[in-house]
Amino acid sequence: MSIRIRHPGGTATFPLSDSVDLGALQEFIAEQCGIAPLEQEIKTGYPPRALPLHGVPSSTLLSDAPLRIRRGEQIIVALKSSGSASAAPSSSSSSSSSFGLGAGSRNMTTPTPKAPASEAPAAAVKSRKPEAAPSILKPAAPAPAPAPAPVPISRPAPPAQIPRTFAPAPAPSTLPPLSSAPSSSPGLQKGETISVPLPASSPLEGHLTLQIVPDDNSCLFSALSLLLHQSHSPASNRTLRQQVSRGILADPFEYSEVVLGAPPKEYVAKMQRDTTWGGGVELAVLSKEHRLELAALDVINGVTHVFGQGQGYTTRGYLVYSGIHYDALVLLPELGAPLEFASTLFDISTPGALEVVDVAAGKLREKLKEKRYYTDTARFTLKCGQCGQSLKGEKEATQHAMKSGHTDFREYE
Incomplete structure (x- = not known):
């Protein structure tokens, strides 16, 4: 840290x-x-x-x-x-x-060698080699009042069962994502900020805030890069894709063809393309790669999937999943503060701190659902940008793509 x-x-x-x-x-x-x-x-x-x-x-x-x-x-x-x-x-x-x-x-975003799991933060100081670390917030003192009850958090389902952001079976990365709609933030007004202030009695201070990333086919990687480096770029996204590929090939038992829906080598080859979306598999791999818990807040279903839970990791980052898109959650010292002053990862070793953030994250997820900041992939209406055919839901779009080879789909009302 x-x-x-x-x-x-x-x-x-x-x-x-x-x-x-x-x-x-x-x-x-x-x-x-x-x-x-x-x-x-x-x-x-x-x-x-x-x-x-x-x-x-x-x-x-x-x-x-x-x-x-x-x-x-x-x-x-x-x-x-x-x-x-x-x-x-x-x-x-x-x-x-x-x-x-x-x-x-x-350059704060250049990857550095990952420390072994057994090393404590003090060891990093002893070796005098700084790690390119994200913004990790640790309270200066324990909360003076009992922390609010935490929002129930479910353990992640097997990676293949986590929604893969509009991808067909059996190979989740075959179908390209929807083209960016004119408004990339469904349910939100342009420039609208969605945030939840932490309580005054909390050991942490600030406003937990939705940080929207572009609909550029790499939203998961952009959101995660933002948590890790407080910025995102095509280069940082490519680095994360490469880490995913290495992690999958290094563990063929965990990431078999049955889990991936495609042979591992074929899967990772597609994952190197900027047009391939990421999902549960990628979150599981990157959680292990960066030794941190990743909590994905599912707006539609009102649950949170935590990747890396129980592995002894000491930090957690939060992502928002809205059906076909990922964004990041950050803690701003005050509304309107520049992102460079945000805390993007949270120290989970201090009693009471994580519960406060979980409660705020749950409230923010409900705010987003009330504003319909999600896409129901089973019922949304699509139009093929290549032939104009109207389609309903992910299933029909997948069938159309596999039959026609068309790859340009747009959501419309």
Whole structure:
């Protein structure tokens, strides 16, 4: 787990544990952007505020007052203006090059080697090699009041039984998805924000908010990339597709032809195409790859499928599944805050924290259902964009595609 750093040379991530002190952070910053510890102005929070570093020993833990820097937080570094009195002593105990990131590192989304399951966060600090980590929010203190009762969460069905976002049997990735409709957010007004505030007594603060990703045939990968890196791009989506393919081929027993609906090599070849949608299989593979729980909120059926539950993972991310589309859920410090200040993954090791997010996620799912933010794939009406034939539901569209070879389908009322 780490914090994100924005500095004049770009961005970087810094591994954080309970034993990391101010000196280590300042030396890492100096390595990244060339600003010496005594010349650094460090801002945290939203809106960003400068930390009072004057007189603070370099041995002060980042989790202690007056710093109180939390996992998943973003800090902003600038050159201190002349005359500022907030300098902090530099550390003399750690190497400025020991964290292994070159000066001017700018790319937060570049994949890094995954740590073995047995490694604790403290080990990452000891090795001085930061991981490119997502925004993981851990409460600074336990909730002062009992946490609300959690929303019931069902364990995921076998991957092949999770809806695969408009895909025919037996090969789920054969039929291309629907073309993007003029409005990619059914039931929502343009620019409308759907969010649920966390209660004031909660150990967490902010607004759990729907973050919509494009209808570009890679919505699942875009949503997951947003959770992992706070951004998405064709390159990051392709990386996730490659991880899926490797995971499937590495475990032929778990991902057999019976589960996939196609021979594994054929399945992964199709998964490399940008026009192939992802679903339950992909969520199961990527949950294991990134060692985190992935909770998919099914708007139509009012349930949540949790992938990776019971595997000892310490973080969870939330996705919204609306029948033929995936989006992401993020926690904004306040409505309208930039995405870069959002928490996108949640530390589930602190008692009470996960329950609060589960309750808010359940409320947000119900809001979306009330606004009809979903597509009923059994009853929706389609038109073939190649021959104009009207079709009803996924079954008729699948049959038409297999018979005619047509691949352009559009939903209409």
